[in-house]
Amino acid sequence: MQHTTKTYDVRSGRNQYHLIPYIGNKSGFAHIFDELVPDDAGSGDIIDVFGGSGAFAIYCSFRFGSRQVTYNDNNPVMVNFMECVRDGPSDLMERYEEHRARSDNKYFLEVRKSDISGGLEGAGRFLYLAKNAFSGKIRFNGSGRFNAPMRKGAGCPKLDKERLLDISHSIRHMKITNRPFESWGRTRNAFMYLDPPYMNNTNAHYNMVPSTESFAKFVHAITPHNRVMISEQNEPADIGIPECYAVYRVRLRRSLQYVTQSDSREIVAINYEPDGHRAAAG
Ligand SMILES: C[S@@+](CC[C@H](N)C(=O)[O-])C[C@H]1O[C@@H](n2cnc3c(N)ncnc32)[C@H](O)[C@@H]1O
Structure with missing residues (x-):
């Protein structure tokens, strides 16, 4: 395993790639992707295997066009929404505007009981x-x-x-799939991004967490x-990331991972040489 000396800081993810508040939303990683995703990644398939908020x-659809890009998630709510x-x-x-006009605490709880995985109505509710989720922390049981x-107050x-319209336009040719990550195991010659639910973490936010x-x-x-590019919180060896x-x-200055934590750390691991000319000195 090659431990680089480079540490990236992530401060805010409120940029053009930010669609919704979502635990683990990587829009704030855009500067890391700029450096570590090679320029020729778009010449083959690009697969966001644990897509989440996408x-x-x-990001890849903006940078390379969306024809080669696949968004995948095993949660049908996220897939329908995308x-x-x-x-x-x-x-x-x-x-959304219809819900907004009626919004209050009681209404939120009513909507929470309805279907959020089917069609436009489901996506609008989601x-x-x-x-409006408390401190942006979407959670599924x-x-x-x-x-x-x-959320309280405002x-x-x-x-x-x-x-939203810009994102929609940029992803207009993107493929969207609803498959378990294991089903991508036979993929060849692609650029794959893996951002799994954080393993060994007791804060459950997603419908499931893979075993290590x-x-x-x-x-x-x-x-x-x-x-392959992998984002995780665990040390690479603890989740079986190979030596190569x-x-x-990565230091997250404003973390969405824990309720009480304002600083948290992650890693990004890659199995290829990044483009020299994009990689700024660290
Ligand atoms: C850390 S989040 C990804 C966040 C994403 N990178 C973003 O920017 O929003 C992990 C995602 O993996 C999905 N997931 C959980 N188990 C999965 C599985 N077995 N196969 C595919 N996706 C899974 C969850 O629904 C969740 O959206």
Whole structure:
């Protein structure tokens, strides 16, 4: 394992790649992607295997165009939402405004009980819940139900419509799939980004967390055949990342990982040489 001396700081992710507040949203990693994602990544398939709020897939769509980009997540709520962002942003914004006009604590709890995985109606409800979840901490329980409480104080936020339309336009050719990560194990000649739910972390936010064994097996299967970038909180050896990876440190100044923690650390590991000319001195 090559431990690089480089540490990246991540301060804010409120940029053009930021779609919704989401635990683990990587929009703030754009400067890291600028340096570590090679210029020719767009000449083959790019797969965001644990897509979440899509920050990496959106980033790549802006940088390389979206024809080669695949967003994947095993949560049907996220997949339906991304499809609506791509295919019906104006209708989605209309649904959001309808919720916004009625928003209060009681209404939030009512919406939380409704279906959020089906079509525009589901996506509109999910967007409303996501924008109003307590300190931006979307949470799903083990049966896939959204269970975050409502944010306190301020009213229902306005949507940044221009940003939503820009994102929608940029991802217009992006493929969106709803598959378990293991099903990508036979991928060849792609650029794959893995940002799994943080393993060995007791803060459950997603519908499921892979076992370290299944994740390690997957990483071993894809590593020889693809360029791979992995984001994680654990030390690489603890989750079975092979020796051939170079490891970069990341300091998150404003963490969305823990309720009480304002600083947290992650790693980014890659199994290829980054482009020299993009990599600024660290
Ligand atoms: C850390 S989040 C990814 C955050 C994302 N990079 C972003 O910028 O928003 C991990 C994602 O993995 C998804 N996930 C959990 N288990 C999965 C599985 N077995 N296969 C595919 N995706 C999974 C979760 O639904 C969650 O959206």
